[in-house]
Amino acid sequence: MRAHPIYLLRITGLLDGISLLVLLGIAMPLKYVWGIEQAVTIVGSIHGGIFSLYALTILYAALRVNWSLLWPAAAVAAAFVPFGNFLLDWQLKKAQSRYSIKPFNYGLLVYSIVFFSFFDLFSQLPVMSTFAASIGASSFIVGFVIGLYSLSNTIGNILSGILTDKIGPFKILMAGLLLSSGALLLYQFVEEPSFLIFVRILHGFVAGLIVPAAFTFSANTTKKDEQGKKVAFTGTFVGLAAIIGPAFSGIMASKTSVPFVFTCVATLGLALAILSAIFLSKYKIPKKEAESASVPSSASLFNSGVIKAYSGAFFLMFSQGVIAYLLPLHIQTLGYDSRLSGTLMSTFGIIAVLIFVLPTNRIFDRVASSWTMAIGIGLMGISQLLIGQSTTTLTLYIVLGLYGVGFAFLFPSINTLLIQAVPAELRGKAYGYFYAFFSLGVVAGSSVLGWLSLGITEGFRFTGIVLLLFAVIAVLSRQRKQVLNNG
Incomplete structure (x- = not known):
């Protein structure tokens, strides 16, 4: 059985939230207090990669779940707020059973x-x-x-x-x-x-x-x-x-x-x-559109x-x-x-x-x-x-x-x-x-x-x-x- 898109969103969201806290709470003090420049570079790179994966799962959930655009918007906003992903996960866990998976759009x-x-x-x-x-x-x-x-x-x-x-x-x-x-x-x-x-x-x-x-x-x-x-x-x-x-x-x-x-x-x-x-x-272009592609170009652009x-x-x-x-x-x-x-x-x-x-x-x-x-x-x-x-x-x-x-x-x-x-x-x-x-x-x-x-x-x-x-x-x-x- 395939994992529910909301479940995938929760997992990547938690990873994103953890990496953000590590970046802000550990890597940045190491750089600005103790002068360890590499800390932010390494942790920042990891956080960026996780954020990209998180962004992808937001898009995937938007494609497959019957919910409003407010949910993806909230998921994006949570990524920029410390502990935001954890609060969102609490809501997503309750919402997962309420939203069905729709055919791929x-x-x-x-x-x-x-x-x-x-x-x-x-x-x-x-x-x-x-x-x-x-x-x-x-x-x-x-x-x-x-x-x-x-x-x-x-x-x-x-x-x-x-x-x-x-x-x-x-x-x-x-x-x-x-x-x-x-x-x-x-x-x-x-x-x-x-x-x-x-x-x-x-x-x-x-x-x-x-x-x-x-x-x-x-x-x-x-x-x-x-x-x-x-x-x-x-x-x-x-x-x-x-x-x-x-x-x-x-x-x-x-x-x-x-x-x-x-x-x-x-x-x-x-x-x-x-x-x-x-x-x-x-994906196949609808027949009427595929046929129209062969129509000679006579209209002005x-x-x-x-x-x-x-x-x-x-x-x-x-x-x-x-x-x-x-x-x-x-x-x-x-x-x-x-x-x-x-x-x-x-x-x-x-x-x-x-x-x-x-x-x-x-x-x-x-x-x-x-x-x-x-x-x-x-x-x-x-x-x-x-x-x-x-x-x-x-x-x-x-x-x-x-x-x-x-x-x-x-x-x-x-x-x-x-x-x-x-x-x-x-x-x-x-x-x-x-x-x-x-x-x-x-x-x-x-x-x-x-x-x-x-x-x-x-x-x-x-x-x-x-x-x-x-x-x-x-x-x-x-x-x-x-x-x-x-x-």
């Missing part, structure tokens, strides 16, 4: 892969700029290596989209997971800026293979009248990655090292590759709906690139460490997830996507203006919360616009270009500010103005379309 495994891809991205945000500076990179190189990842990611996105339409998503997902995990392990050997540049190019390219294939799979298995809801559900996994990734990397980097953080992410990627090899290799979606994707990640580049430096200037950067970046993800899972998600089926896109990008622009003016932790948390509301409005809107504007047989290629614009946005967000040599406050102000201008253009475009339709 292939879609949720794809969502987990989406989670991994964005977890990989968001875990870089609080630490990459300071890591590059720590190995001797100049301010220009710091911005350059952040943007370089996304530049090479663009090529991977486009190639993934083309190949997904030709050979299907499974092989592309497997290649992306395995190669991304390998690239993440290379950060252990980075000691100078030139090698960091090489690793960023490789990492960005192979990571770019994952998301277009995953989103194409999700879009092609979605009913037309459930697109808004399905995209919001997908956004939940992106939001969870935005919550967990920065917090995990910020905290773990302050206790161990940045390369160790990437090793933990690599472990999760390899685990998902194993699950994909076991389960997704058996650059109609008005697609252009709006691509523009929204670009400016969303332009904003993210600025935050990745400037927020850690802003926090450092204020006298705080990387832990605050990580928790601040997680704040917007928490707010976004709440909007995705609460009844507020109904707005995406009731309001035109063009309007929600404009609202989202406008709120993000206002947030950028306010971040540079915020000097206390309270105001920073409030502003990042407002940013999360904007993200929650924007992300489902641009995905829905794309799905509605592109036929199924072109979605692989469409999503390839879509996430290429995501990547180009990060390149522009981090690199342009480096080239302009703007200060921290000036950089946030510049970004806010750009986003607000795009929001105004989106509103005017929507109104013009309504006038033409009425005429």
Whole structure:
């Protein structure tokens, strides 16, 4: 008889809780009181490996157990609180008999892969700029290596989209997971800026293979009248990655090292590759979708709906690139460490997830996507203006919360616009270009500010103005379309 997923979650959760207590109660005193540096390195590595296994069992339980997302969220939160896993185990033990095991949901495994891809991205945000500076990179190189990842990611996105339409998503997902995990392990050997540049190019390219294939799979298995809801559900996994990734990397980097953080992410990627090899290799695309893949491509990939979606994707990640580049430096200037950067970046993800899972998600089926896109990008622009003016932790948390509301409005809107504007047989290629614009946005967000040599406050102000201008253009475009339709 197979072990219940909740039982596996309990076992790994207890191991994670024990390793956290050893790290905090034994290894850290040995380092900071008695000067034994290796204690944190060794115990931290063990804890990171156990945490990765724990994260995998959380995902597995979410796939197989009929329970709400509050349980996985509680399991994640418990991992960061001493004795939290033990309190959770007490509740899980009582809950185990109440929840049945459901048939394996292939879609949720794809969502987990989406989670991994964005977890990989968001875990870089609080630490990459300071890591590059720590190995001797100049301010220009710091911005350059952040943007370089996304530049090479663009090529991977486009190639993934083309190949997904030709050979299907499974092989592309497997290649992306395995190669991304390998690239993440290379950060252990980075000691100078030139090698960091090489690793960023490789990492960005192979990571770019994952998301277009995953989103194409999700879009092609979605009913037309459930697109808004399905995209919001997908956004939940992106939001969870935005919550967990920065917090995990910020905290773990302050206790161990940045390369160790990437090793933990690599472990999760390899685990998902194993699950994909076991389960997704058996999944067959529904016949109607398989047949549509052979339909000749006659529709344009650059109609008005697609252009709006691509523009929204670009400016969303332009904003993210600025935050990745400037927020850690802003926090450092204020006298705080990387832990605050990580928790601040997680704040917007928490707010976004709440909007995705609460009844507020109904707005995406009731309001035109063009309007929600404009609202989202406008709120993000206002947030950028306010971040540079915020000097206390309270105001920073409030502003990042407002940013999360904007993200929650924007992300489902641009995905829905794309799905509605592109036929199924072109979605692989469409999503390839879509996430290429995501990547180009990060390149522009981090690199342009480096080239302009703007200060921290000036950089946030510049970004806010750009986003607000795009929001105004989106509103005017929507109104013009309504006038033409009425005429």
